[in-house]
């Protein structure tokens with residue numbers, strides 16, 4: 438089968454992930470024979486995790502599991518409780534929290550100080566339980582309300598969880614969908630009882646926002662889209678939905694084993710793209726595998 442395969446040159450790791458992986462690789466290269474523990478998966482991509490694990494990177498889910506040597510804090514960041522615990526356990530940290538996430542944490546902490554004194558709330562648009570969101574909620578002593586969808590926001594408004602007569606400050610997880618965030622902000626703005634009670638912060642990472650606008654165009658240009666991402670990548674799920682919305686022949690894969698030859702017709706142009714947690718080398722591997730497809734199942 439003859440396929441024209443193009444890799445989206447803007448897909449691949451974001452700056453925060455590049456920085457965290459670079460720090461891990463540097464530590465492992467400078468300390469041969471040693472392992473390095475990362476608190477949580479450094480990137481939500483199984484293939485990249487396997488590559489780093491072969492170099493000595495171990496993933497732990499709690500600081501209690503830390504072995505000798507420092508513990509790496511990934512780009513998603515951590516709540517203040519993690520830093521207190523590391524101090525109690527006398528653990529050294531390699532803090533790779535993305536500077537954009539650090540700034541967001543600071544802004545939320547500051548806003549929480551302001552609104553909580555007036556009986557108001559911090560609202561965060563993000564995925565409940567996602568590592569970055571846990572770090573953000575931690576800046577508010579666990580008080581922030583997290584909403585994943587407009588329906589969830591409507592539920593919080595109807596149940597009285599959000600007082601529309603008190604100030605609210607709204608933030609988004611850095612990898613949230615710009616479209617859904619603006620729907621959430623619109624609903625909330627329309628429900629507030631007085632003008633000036635709502636402050637909306639534009640906190641979607643510019644690298645993510647740019648990818649949203651550009652990826653739709655890329656997906657439209659091709660007959661078939663192969664979207665490469667880890668199964669647990671929040672950004673991957675959002676961007677894959679975006680591709681599927683503009684091109685119904687979009688398919689999500691995490692490795693070349695997921696490719697199904699029946700997706701393609703002879704002469705198709707195929708766009709290969711991915712999330713902020715998808716390594717470039719994996720995009721290239723998938724593109725090479727597509728070039729080798731010979732028959733339709």
Ligand code: SF4
Nearest residue numbers: 451453535537611642
């Ligand atoms: S998506 Fe943006 S904010 Fe989030 S880790 Fe990557 S560069 Fe940092």
